[in-house]
Amino acid sequence: MKPWPGRRNASTLSLRALCVLRAWPLLLLVSLLSSTALAQDKQGASGATVHRSLMLSSAAAETDFSEGSLVFIGNATVLLEFAGFRILTDPNFLHRGELAHLGYGLTTERLTNPAMSLDQLPPVDLVVLSHLHGDHFDQLVQQKLDRDLPIVTTPDAAAQLGRMGFKRLFSLGTWETLTVRKGDATLRITGMPARHGPPVLAAALPETMGSMLDFVNPGGAVTYRIYITGDTLVFDAIKDIPRRYPDVDLALLHLGGTRVLGVTVTMDAAEGVKMMRLVAPRHAVPIHYNDYDVFKSPLSDFERMVREAGLAERLTFLKHGQRYRFVQRPEQR
Numbered sequence: 001m002k003p004w005p006g007r008r009n010a011s012t013l014s015l016r017a018l019c020v021l022r023a024w025p026l027l028l029l030v031s032l033l034s035s036t037a038l039a040q041d042k043q044g045a046s047g048a049t050v051h052r053s054l055m056l057s058s059a060a061a062e063t064d065f066s067e068g069s070l071v072f073i074g075n076a077t078v079l080l081e082f083a084g085f086r087i088l089t090d091p092n093f094l095h096r097g098e099l100a101h102l103g104y105g106l107t108t109e110r111l112t113n114p115a116m117s118l119d120q121l122p123p124v125d126l127v128v129l130s131h132l133h134g135d136h137f138d139q140l141v142q143q144k145l146d147r148d149l150p151i152v153t154t155p156d157a158a159a160q161l162g163r164m165g166f167k168r169l170f171s172l173g174t175w176e177t178l179t180v181r182k183g184d185a186t187l188r189i190t191g192m193p194a195r196h197g198p199p200v201l202a203a204a205l206p207e208t209m210g211s212m213l214d215f216v217n218p219g220g221a222v223t224y225r226i227y228i229t230g231d232t233l234v235f236d237a238i239k240d241i242p243r244r245y246p247d248v249d250l251a252l253l254h255l256g257g258t259r260v261l262g263v264t265v266t267m268d269a270a271e272g273v274k275m276m277r278l279v280a281p282r283h284a285v286p287i288h289y290n291d292y293d294v295f296k297s298p299l300s301d302f303e304r305m306v307r308e309a310g311l312a313e314r315l316t317f318l319k320h321g322q323r324y325r326f327v328q329r330p331e332q333r
């Protein structure tokens with residue numbers, strides 16, 4: 001059988017891993033230099049117009065706010081449909097055996113297949129992208145995704161995507177909001193704090209955001225609120241999320257306990273439970289849990305810990321391709 005184009009050679013990888021470990025002081029220097037370069041990018045882009053609203057055309061006369069759903073495609077890729085919007089998160093369509101790039105020559109092997117291929121993706125209104133890592137926006141997506149598709153992401157990712165030729169980029173800093181209108185529905189997307197690892201390592205990894213999606217009806221009421229954590233640990237600033245955005249209806253938790261150079265850089269099972277307690281969503285769906293070989297915290301650990309914490313009834317565990325259905329907030333029905 002012909003191997004996937006990105007299939008690795010085990011001996012090359014271990015050699016490469018060894019080189020990376022030896023080159024760690026150099027990596028730190030590179031990371032400092034690259035963060036300076038990114039800072040300059042931001043400065044350079046500061047004169048450009050930052051768009052805070054987006055108008056999408058709609059064929060529907062009236063929007064149905066009664067129910068919605070999401071399909072878990074794999075890793076952090078979710079297709080979300082509600083209030084006339086179809087939203088794609090963190091598009092990653094690599095297949096089993098292919099390598100995703102994590103920067104500095106580091107790669108991670110995909111262990112699963114996505115529930116659909118990029119070619120099978122139905123038309124979407126926009127992409128919400130938490131950060132620019134290969135397991136969230138892979139090389140295939142970089143090549144093939146429609147350049148005119150609106151992408152809502154961090155300022156750093158927007159700058160890099162701009163250089164790749166993507167044209168409709170909406171960057172969000174923490175607590176900044178983009179207002180999207182389609183028909184008589186409004187979607188407010190707000191950047192949430194996220195930190196991809198402990199402070200020193202996080203500075204060397206891509207800038208990351210969580211996002212809050214508020215679906216608002218013509219009367220101005222929030223009918224459903226979805227929090228997507230992004231790749232983050234639970235740190236101090238996460239406490240501000242429930243203060244500013246209480247009543248989260250659904251949380252999508254990026255778990256996996258991702259380990260890079262021996263350091264955990266995304267929530268593991270225990271952190272996932274901590275996040276559930278802090279943000280207190282009515283319901284939650286774990287994603288980003290078994291797709292890559294850098295994920296070291298099995299979902300079964302999280303399942304056990306949420307049971308022990310008495311939170312089990314708030315969780316739905318989806319396999320790839322499964323759909324979660326939801327209804328709008330009771331007070332809006």
Ligand SMILES: [Zn+2]
Pocket residue numbers: 131133196231
């Ligand atoms: Zn990441």
Ligand SMILES: [Zn+2]
Pocket residue numbers: 133135136231258288
């Ligand atoms: Zn990730």
